[in-house]
Amino acid sequence: MEQVSAWLEGASNNEFTVAGMPGSTFMALVRVILVILPILTLVPGIIWWERRLLSWMQDRIGPNRSGTITLPNGRQIRTFGLIQPLLDGVKLFLKEEIKPSAVDRLIYVISPALALFPAFALGATLPWTPHTGFWGNFSPAANIDIGILWVLAISSLGAYGIVLAGYSSNNKYSLMGGLRASAQLISYELAMGVSLACIALATGSLKMTDMVAEQEKALWGVIPQVQNWFLFTPFGLLSAVIFLIALVAETNRAPFDLPEAENELIAGYHTEYSSMKFAVFFMGEYAAMFVFSGVFAAVFMGGYHFMPFNYDELAVTFPSLSSFWYALRDLNYWLGPAGFLVKQIFMLSFFIWLRATLPRLRYDQLMNLGWKSLLPTAVANFIIVGIWIVATEMYGVLGGWVAFFGAVALLALLYFNLVSASRKSREAEQRQAISLVDGTERRSITLVDPAPASSSGKTV
Amino acid sequence: MTLAMAPTGIVNDVPIEWFLLLGAMLFALGAVGVVVRRNPVTVFMCIELMLNAVNLTFLTFARYQNGWGLKYENAQQAAMNGQMMVIFVMAVAAAEVAVGLGIIMAIFRARREVDVDDLSTLRN
Amino acid sequence: MxxxxxxxxxxxxxxxxxxxxxxxxxxxxxxxxxxxxxxxxxxxxxxxxxxxxxxxxxxxxxxxxxxxxxxxxxxxxxxxxxEPHKVWWTSAPVIGTVFGALVLFIFALGIRPVAEMKPGAVDPKFGTPQAIGMEMMTTYAWPFEVASMLLLVGIVASIILAKRRI
Known part of the structure; x- marks a missing residue:
């Protein structure tokens, strides 16, 4: 292992050439392939997992037949339908492709590719593995200063595939789907950006590896044995909830799947797509879901760590078990990518659970949620995080938390004051309107009992 | 201290005039589009193109200042100034697009068609 | 090359x-x-x-x-x-060529004097978010606030324009 590590180190530092190219170029290529490969290989698995889990939640069985192998001696190896997505893929690729005659040819052809591209490009700055030592050579593919902004920028490009597909299909339902998608993506991008800005503010950096490293610090600044995953901090929890909702909206998943609402718009933007192009849209959605779960895992759930424990600190606290803690630490390091994957699968299951649970939003509900709830909450959170950071720097950890909760109380007071004031003014307006309509005095609503108890023969 | 240090970065061997010429060509293209096109949305796009050409030029000058004999601090300030200009251009462009597209929508709602040749209500 | x-x-x-x-x-x-x-x-x-x-x-x-x-x-x-323009003398090729050539010519005149410039030895922090944020909050604090006001005005204006009846 150490030889491999040294070889990788040398290749990264350009000490020798590999396959005819400078070592660093070779390593960059390897990293790029390692970003794309898991997405391509795991997407069928995700589709299978969604179908099985969804049917389980809905008290069905789901695809469980395909892939059963019968050995010559009559024994059967069951794969629980695991190759069903593969077979679906083969079916889709072999189907006849129907291209409507009045489409805008060029844009019709390129929009599936545009829908798939962001999902692949998004993973470029994600730390799928620990960023030190051996694993540090593999991930992130580009450890740039603007890691989280890259995620935002590329996810905002995801609108094009859907919008252009809707436009070029020359179908009014597709067009409606595209319109909805563009408005929805623009609206939820803001809340997403501000909620991530809170985390960037708390970290003091936009690098994804810095964000993971920040979460390895002591919990709330006081408990060094437990890691400070942003999910455990109050502001981080709020950010995570906002980010999660925005995430579901960005990936067009239920309950935000208005662009492809099947009972309103047939199939929305991909109504006119068949065969392989439809498959590419389908795959793009699942790949985006997968990568976005990775973003969530890295930014809010501590990246590659299985458990939120600092094993070095635990070894200091419980010295008698130190070898055990160190073994756990090493295990945690070497199983880093697996830990990341477990978190991703957890998030995917969460998305599927959402889909099974929540009904689709109406369009005005969607806009109200995005603009009137998520964005103001995210901005308030941003202000509070700023206050907390300044107070922590000035008065220490305890003073920081006092200022934090003080700011929360102050903002809540202000908010409820405003709400009650606006409600009062709205009521006054309505009263005025009613009195204008009714003339001199406001008619009070009298309740009329439709079936008085004395006259009805039977009790209900 | 003048800029005696060796220049760093990826652009060392690309001459400045290439960047400037590209910016000039994009600006000229945008200007032609503004004059020639009739659809107001496309005219807007051409204006965006011109703004971006200017942004490219700003950033080029922010990066290439060796040879002006600037002091080191002044050169750093010049580098920052160029970038800040680009940020403000972006902010102005965003505001302009929001208002401009709103105006186009309002005109469309009032007249059911938009064409820069026909929009001459203010002219007597 | x-x-x-x-x-x-x-x-x-x-x-x-x-x-x-x-x-x-x-x-x-x-x-x-x-x-x-x-x-x-x-x-x-x-x-x-x-x-x-x-x-x-x-x-x-x-x-x-x-x-x-x-x-x-x-x-x-x-x-x-x-559709193309309605008046013949505003036909796209004519006006495009003349106008574009004129603009390019003017810019080309401007490029000559600065062609000697080379990439400067900039700070290693050049272009990082930290450097830009620092500059925005110190030297450019006032223009930054003005820009935010501009954006606010833009939001209000677009909402008013989008209303059905003004």
Whole structure:
């Protein structure tokens, strides 16, 4: 292992050439392939997992037949339908492709590719593995200063595939789907950006590896044995909830799947797509879901760590078990990518659970949620995080938390004051309107009992 | 201290005039589009193109200042100034697009068609 | 010819294709797509110049937000092919060639004197979000506030314009 590590180190530092190219170029290529490969290989698995889990939640069985192998001696190896997505893929690729005659040819052809591209490009700055030592050579593919902004920028490009597909299909339902998608993506991008800005503010950096490293610090600044995953901090929890909702909206998943609402718009933007192009849209959605779960895992759930424990600190606290803690630490390091994957699968299951649970939003509900709830909450959170950071720097950890909760109380007071004031003014307006309509005095609503108890023969 | 240090970065061997010429060509293209096109949305796009050409030029000058004999601090300030200009251009462009597209929508709602040749209500 | 020069020329070609597409394509949606291509290529050029923060905001602001808004409007108004100008002397080739050549000529005059300049020895923090944020909050604090007011006015104005009855 150490030889491999040294070889990788040398290749990264350009000490020798590999396959005819400078070592660093070779390593960059390897990293790029390692970003794309898991997405391509795991997407069928995700589709299978969604179908099985969804049917389980809905008290069905789901695809469980395909892939059963019968050995010559009559024994059967069951794969629980695991190759069903593969077979679906083969079916889709072999189907006849129907291209409507009045489409805008060029844009019709390129929009599936545009829908798939962001999902692949998004993973470029994600730390799928620990960023030190051996694993540090593999991930992130580009450890740039603007890691989280890259995620935002590329996810905002995801609108094009859907919008252009809707436009070029020359179908009014597709067009409606595209319109909805563009408005929805623009609206939820803001809340997403501000909620991530809170985390960037708390970290003091936009690098994804810095964000993971920040979460390895002591919990709330006081408990060094437990890691400070942003999910455990109050502001981080709020950010995570906002980010999660925005995430579901960005990936067009239920309950935000208005662009492809099947009972309103047939199939929305991909109504006119068949065969392989439809498959590419389908795959793009699942790949985006997968990568976005990775973003969530890295930014809010501590990246590659299985458990939120600092094993070095635990070894200091419980010295008698130190070898055990160190073994756990090493295990945690070497199983880093697996830990990341477990978190991703957890998030995917969460998305599927959402889909099974929540009904689709109406369009005005969607806009109200995005603009009137998520964005103001995210901005308030941003202000509070700023206050907390300044107070922590000035008065220490305890003073920081006092200022934090003080700011929360102050903002809540202000908010409820405003709400009650606006409600009062709205009521006054309505009263005025009613009195204008009714003339001199406001008619009070009298309740009329439709079936008085004395006259009805039977009790209900 | 003048800029005696060796220049760093990826652009060392690309001459400045290439960047400037590209910016000039994009600006000229945008200007032609503004004059020639009739659809107001496309005219807007051409204006965006011109703004971006200017942004490219700003950033080029922010990066290439060796040879002006600037002091080191002044050169750093010049580098920052160029970038800040680009940020403000972006902010102005965003505001302009929001208002401009709103105006186009309002005109469309009032007249059911938009064409820069026909929009001459203010002219007597 | 170094790799950087080749990369620059390829990107410049793409940018010009994008810009030409904006001006010469008859369908607004295709023009918008060409403009997106142009913006992405310009972002790559910004990265080449070392301004990574501005490159990424170029993608985020222009390609991600402004152009989606353009597409939204184009789709909502159902804009299709446009007809050529009605008056003969404003025909596109004539006015385009003359005007474009004039603008380019003026710029070319301006390029000559600065052609001697070389890339400066900039700070290693050049183009990082930290450097830009620092500058924005110190030297440019006042213009920054004015820009935020401008954006606020833009929001209010667009909401008022979008109302059914003004």
């Amino acid at each position: 170094t790799t950087n020069q080749i990369a620059f020329l390829a990107l410049a070609l793409l940018a010009l294709i994008g810009g030409g597409g904006v001006v010469f394509s008859q369908r607004p949606v295709r023009a918008a797509m060409c403009l997106v291509l142009n913006f992405l290529v310009l972002a790559a050029l910004y990265f080449m110049l070392g301004a990574q923060m501005l490159g990424i905001s170029q993608i985020m602001v222009y390609a991600g937000a402004i152009m989606v808004l353009f597409l939204f409007i184009v789709m909502m108004l159902r804009m299709d092919r446009e």
